[in-house]
Amino acid sequence: MRIALVSSPAELLSAREREFAGDLRSLAAALAVQGHDVVVYTRRETPDRAEREQLPPGVLLQWLEAGPARPVREAEVAPLLGALGQALAEAWREDRPDVVHAYTWGAGLAAAAACRQLRESALIGGGPSEAPIPLVQTFGSFGAEQHRRPGRVSPGLAKRIRLEVALARTADVIVARSDDEVEELARMGTSRDRIRMIPAGVDLERFHPNGPAEARTASVRLLAVGELSPLSGLETVIAALRGLPDVELLVVGGPDDAEEVERLQKGAAHLGVGSRVQFLDAADYAETVPDARPRLLRSADAVVCVPWHGPGSAAGVLEAMACGVPVVVTPVGAATDVVVDGVTGLHVAPRRPDHLADAIRSLLGDPVRHLGYGVAGADRVRSRYGWARVAADTERVYARLLPVVLEPVEDEVLEEVAD
Known part of the structure; x- marks a missing residue:
């Protein structure tokens, strides 16, 4: 399976969403271990990096040109998502994925725009029709949840909430990380039959009981x-x-x-x-x-x-x-x-x-x-929470979105059925 994972530009990410972006890399590595072809796409933020980087084990990271190749202020990022969507569409025309999985709402908006562009260009071009690329969405956080937090509401939050609601209705499947997220998505009007609950994972090779502990002086x-x-x-x-x-x-x-x-x-x-x-x-x-x-x-x-x-x-x-x-x-x-x-x-x-x-x-x-x-x-x-288990659960979500490909039936089999 050819899997495209899309991450928001780092400037758009909250502290919690940066943690989710790290989870994306772990998921990518676990999917690659299972034999899938995995590419992670995000916006280029530094001019001196190669367009593509190989991440172990077997994951390709592709930087896309979408706006200036430098970190930008948060207020400047949202207008760049359209350019990121265009860059994704161009990349997928050359190397079409079987499924797209976007992490965070910004990545989801860009990925949804890219999928829409590919569908529209196929219709206009009159070429052979292809099934739409399935879009899976994981939200790192929710604008509505932030709006309910005590304290000052950040500018642009109302627009973000509207965009998240539209995105939740556009994606083929939304992966929730907890029951609280499932309830948040339901409040946004998302049909529960399009929500799959898959928790976050943990690196079991790094975190385990049988290792040394840091020295301490307190009892x-x-x-x-x-x-x-x-x-x-x-x-x-x-x-x-x-x-x-x-x-x-x-x-x-x-x-x-x-x-x-x-x-x-x-x-x-x-x-x-x-x-x-x-x-x-x-x-x-x-x-x-x-x-x-x-x-x-x-x-x-x-x-x-x-x-x-x-x-x-x-x-x-x-x-x-x-x-x-x-x-x-x-x-x-x-x-x-x-x-x-x-x-x-x-x-x-x-x-x-x-x-x-x-x-x-x-x-x-x-x-x-x-x-x-x-x-x-x-x-x-x-x-329950090792990345291998999480990747296997995620793989099953992807597989259900793919068209069923029937193997060609041999003539001998047809003759046997006819008899």
Whole structure:
């Protein structure tokens, strides 16, 4: 099968969508391992890169000319999506894929425009008719969900919401990553028979229980994972430390999160727990340093992810579970599906530091349950969330969209039937 995966320009991506773009690369690699011909398409942002790059194992990355070959401001990106659609159509005239899978709404708009151009040019040209290229869509986030968030609404969000609704009705299939996404799509008017639920995956070769752990000095270590934002619930975790003496908290952030880190540090100091909260540089634990993040996760007694608004990603929760570390989460977003309460981890109410502290004390004070959650979590991830399983589920979605090709019947068989 010839598969085209389309990614939005990086300038258009939120932090959560950049994580989804990383998932796209993992999915591409897993599909290639299964024997498919996979090409990832996106807009060129630097002039000095080759038009095509070979990504291991067996995935081709193709940069397309769509606007200036440089990073642009977010406000400049949307007008470039038309040019990206044109570039995709030109590429697919030369090398037609069997199926197109777009990641994020911007990529979906460009891919849908390209598929439409190819259909229209075939009709105008009067050449041999071909079946339309099937379009599969995965949304990294939703404009409507962002609109419901507290705080200032970004300009252009209303237009984005309208475009997402149109895209959801245009795509042949929408792949949702969680039950929350399924409900969001239903609110957008998407027919449920066109939605397929396939969760995000995790790299089981990188994240597993049987590896070294980062050294530590504190007797008990908590690690908070998730997006660094006022909606992430980190204030709740920091406040819970008042009921968890001798426990240190590690939070991984990046340079883009400096303002939020400063706010949280001031809050921790005000609560008298500042000396027990440490913020780590995300660059030190990125995918380019393969063993660093698993070592950090294995060093934790528990991993906490307690956002109070969703839908959110469960990537960090999956990685922790894969490493055999018990998790404590709020039932928000994908974590609701990933963590089975009382079996592979604990669900706690959002924005209740007293409840969170009680749950963590109870978990850490029961070694049998602590071990059981870790083992059950690792087993659940291995059986359901490995990229090989996710790719196989995605492959089945693609296959159902392809036209049935009948093998030619031999004359001998026809004669046999006639007799």
